[in-house]
Amino acid sequence: MNAVNESWLSAADSGVLRLITAGSVDDGKSTLIGRLLYDSKGVFADQLAAISRSKYKRAAASEIDLSLLTDGLEAEREQGITIDVAYRYFATPLRKFIVADAPGHEQYTRNMVTGASTAEVAVILIDASRVRDGKLLPQTKRHSALAHLLGLRHIVVAVNKMDLVGWDPQVFERIRAAYAELAAKLGIAHFHIVPMSALEGGNVVRRSEHTPWYDGLPLLALLENLPLGGPLPRAEARFFVQWVIRHDGHAVDDFRGYAGRLAAGTLAVGDAIKVLPAGATARVARLVQFDRDVDAVHAGDSVAVVLDRDIDVSRGDLIVAQDAPLRVAREFEAELCWLDQRALSPVRQYWLKQGTRLTQARIKAVHTRRDIQELQDVGAGGALAMNDIGRVTVTTREALALDPYDEQAATGAFILIDAATHQTAAAGMVR
Incomplete structure (x- = not known):
């Protein structure tokens, strides 16, 4: 991630929600992300001009092909498909978002796994015009299973292209029932579902006039209000040593620290720790960030840990609380x-x-x-x-x-x- 994106994340004061769009081929994932970017003013004028001139544009002459905002590879635009995961960033007054567009083709399922590995929310798209007799497409099942397997906190089902079925509430209810059956089989305890049209924009950012029978939020409002992931029930410290720092080894007051990023939990000066897999124990004497000492660090922080005694610690070792019940x-x-x-x-x-x-x-x-x-x-x-x-x-x-x-x-x-x-x-x- 480049410096611009790092500064964008550090400026977040309302939380950052990481989400991935998934589903079958031609369910409209790229168009949905393009719509979110366009309606949230996350697209520059020169980007719009560029995609309007694209030789791969598939929309009518007077319309913008929003899918081209995420399908950036030449092969993707040529074939009209998504091949690799595309990451985009946008913000609203309430929240900042990192969104990944996953391929729908079965042969690129592995790309969905990599995109979902850091996400909290999966937006599973379903093409309302392609569901026959309540039978969901195989990739809808596959991506839903993977989202549950990878432990994503929220599943949002976006029933797209409702404009192609006349915004028929009965079609929506049949899809809701079919997905509820799938969720029960997979062990998904709860999911949100929204009828929408990514192409027209109905129920994406603004409420559609065609769905007086729908009493939920539009997709973006729903994403703005989903609770961000809090700490896990057992969020003890997990600190993988990345680098052993040694300064002035010949001096009496030499420095020996173990640098890395705290992957989970909290670590504070004075904590009793053990180093795995060997099991040696010590206490945290100092926590050094750049040129200053701090009293404690939290998950996501980079830090150099100084222990109160010299023990054998190498790259790849894991520092945890002394009583942590790891196997x-x-x-x-x-x-x-x-x-x-x-x-x-x-x-x-x-x-x-x-x-x-x-x-x-x-x-x-x-x-x-x-x-x-x-x-x-x-x-x-x-x-x-x-x-x-x-x-x-x-x-x-x-x-x-x-x-x-x-x-x-x-x-x-x-x-x-x-x-x-x-x-x-x-x-x-x-x-």
């Missing part, structure tokens, strides 16, 4: 979202990266694969292909400090890297 193990079960074009093979060697720790790993067993069509686990046959989600047993060369992903994502998430090709092979969640 330290070399073997564990996890769910993998397979991202690589090369299928998983238990005989291949992978690197596992958790925070700043990197260690060799193997997949000891593949237990099940999640069938998105039937919404249940099935036999995996010992392998996972690109875009598959499966339950596996992982073994690692070095011990890892582990939390269940749904309790503490900082120590419950990891990636696998193919040792031969150096491609990111999978995103994993400890279960």
